[in-house]
Every structure is written in structure tokens, then in C-alpha cells.
Amino acid sequence: MTEKKSLLPTLSFTLLDSYEEPDLWRQAIGKNAKGVLVLSAENEALSRDLFNFLKKVLEAVQIQLEEEALLLLTTPEKHLSFARISREKDIQVLISFGLPAKNLGLHWSVNLYEPLTKNGCLFLFAERLSLIQNDRERKLRLWKALQKIFTP
Template sequence: MDTAASLAFFQNLYTGVSLYVVPELAAAAVPPVVAAAEAPTPAATPLPAPAPVAAAPTPDIPAAPAAPAPRPVPVATAPVPPASVPVPPVVPPAAAPSVVATADMSAAGPLFNVATLAELPAAPAAPPSQPGRIQPTPTQSPVAHIPFATLGSNPNGLLILVRVSPEEFKKLPRNVFLNNILKAIRLVMEDVVLVNVEHEKFPVALCSLRQQLAARQFLAFGKNLLDVAVYTTQPYEPVLLYGDTAFLGASEIKMLEYDAGRKKQLWQSMQRMFL
């Protein structure tokens, strides 16, 4: 028989069986697992029950002694002096006076500000008046009867003199230019008193103003507004009248609002007076 045909015959006969495994070696290679599995398992020998252990006698533990009560601490008391010895009264130490710096006074509350005056020259002597005219003084004046109106609540502040109609005078506290002028010298409208001279020609008397107001600073917007300054002052020239009254005259507010040159003159004179 052909070798190839013989090989095909045996392959069909022993399908699934390797033709190259030696039976003896295959049997020797398989471990006896089945035999070991079939061997009877010896019964487990029960362990003897443990003998009861006798409890050891517990010695008697004495109770902890109670904590001793705290002993009262004696309070030291001042010895009572004999009745014959006078006891001086106890005087508490005097509190140190509070010192407030001048620069911090502005933070103390909403107080009225007073512009600080610079050193100003004294007003020149009044020229000889015309025959029949009397030179006014701080205590008496021929125009003491001239009426005036006021707006403001600070009698010790700056006095602003004007001559306008009553309707314009009521609107003056809201004037933008006037508020800016006050702001430049670190003041507000509540720090000043507005005075409107109600006569069209004659000035108001200083002696009449001092009956109601104690101010010593005057800023006049217009001509012939204060009697003691008519002959002794020049526009935009701040001076001291009678040694205690600072006065500065300027043009009317309506003229200053639209005139840059006059506003510059006013600011320079206010710097000399207040700053």
C-alpha cells in the first residue's frame, strides 16, 4: 500500500488521537489525581472540650479617699484706723486736659468756618470831604438810617455786600459764580451773610451792621456800599479799616461773571486777603 494512502487511513481511523504519543509515556505523565480523589477522607477527630477555668479571686480594692475640701483663702482687709486718727478723703487723680490741635478742629463737627486774614495794609486817610458832608466813623454815620436785608445764619462770618433787586437777592445763594468764589477760599454759603443795600445811591452804615452782625470781613460787589470805605478804598485793593475791619471792593457780580480780566484781578486780591 502506498505510504500516503496508509497515512490517510490511519488518520481517519484515529481521528482526534495523536499518532505520535507513546502510550507508556502518556500514562506515566498523568498524575494519579483520580486515585487521590477517590481515597476515603479520614473522619475528623473531635477535640476535647476545654476544662473550665476557675476565676481568680479579685482582691478587695479600697475606695479612693474623697478630695479634701478647699480651704478658704483669707481676704486681706485694710486695717481700721482708730477713731482718734483722722482719715484723709480719697481724691481721684485729675484727668489730663484734652489737647486738640488747631488743624484738627475742622473734624470736630459742622462748625462755621472763618477765613484767615492775611496781614493787610491800613487804609489811607480819607481826603478832605466836601463842605457840608460828614466823614462817617464806626460808631456814628449820617447814613445810619439806610435799610438793608440779610441772608445767612453766621453772624461772625464773612459779609458780602451787594445792591440788587429783592428778587435777585433771594436767588443769590444759588449763584454759581459766587459759590465758586467762596469755594476757592475754602468756604461755603453757610459760612457767610449776604447783605443787600436797599437804597439805590447811599451806602449802608458800618455802625448799623454791627448792631446785628459781629463780622470783621467785608467783600463788596459794587460801588458805594459801605460808608467807611467810600473815600478810603480802591477796587481790588484789600485794606484794614480802623485796624479791625478787612474790606475788599470789586465790580458787580453780573460784570465779573463774563469778564476774565476782572475775575483774575478779584482772585489775586482775594489771595492777598484770605490766603
């Protein structure tokens, strides 16, 4: 009896969670005391002006950025894994500025500025901070969405 050999090549590989670097949290800012993850995806580094704007926005809903939240700076093209993030950090609320759900491995249909709850986590997807900062209508939409999340 002859042994049949497969004509298909055999590949050896390791599955990775995503395209992210292993030192993801080294560049994060904050202590995450309230389980609030803020993602900011700008095309350039977050300026001091945008950082201060973000701090004021969060303070308006009683969240102190450095103590109660965790800020992760990224780019709009970056792919992260929310599954990995939620395994490594206690995340109750995720606010994404400029990073779409699909770039987090979340293949849901989402509307900007409309909070949604999935698997016990509140999600809010918004435009980049640089677009919101000087636009009254976008600021108002963000404010209303944040109130829905953080006002009892």
C-alpha cells in the same frame, strides 16, 4: 429886663444811623459763622446764575456762603451804615460788590480789588458781580484779591 427871643427856628428831630430800613437782616442770607459779610449791589435782583457764581467764588477760598458768610442784597444807590452793621453783627471781612465805601458811611479812598484793613476789619471793594462774571480780567483781579484775604 426883657428876655431876648431867638430869631432862629427850633427844630425837633431824631438822628438816624443811615437811610436803611430797620429790618435790614431779615433779607440777609447765611449764618455768618466766619464773620464774612458779602454785599451785592445789582440794579436788579440777583439771578440764580449770579448767586451760583458768587457761591463758587467763595468756595474757591474755602468760604461756604450759607454757613460761614452773610449775604446782603442791595442796590448801587442804597446807603447803609457800616457802624450799625458792625454793632449788630460780628464782621471780620466785608466784601462789597458794586456798593462804594461812601454808601456804607466810610469816607475813605479805596481802590477796587485791593484789600485794606481798618479798625480790625478787612475790606474789599469790587465791581458788581454782573460785570465780573463774564470778564476774565475782572475775575482774575477778584481772585488775586480774595487770595490775599483768605490765604494764610
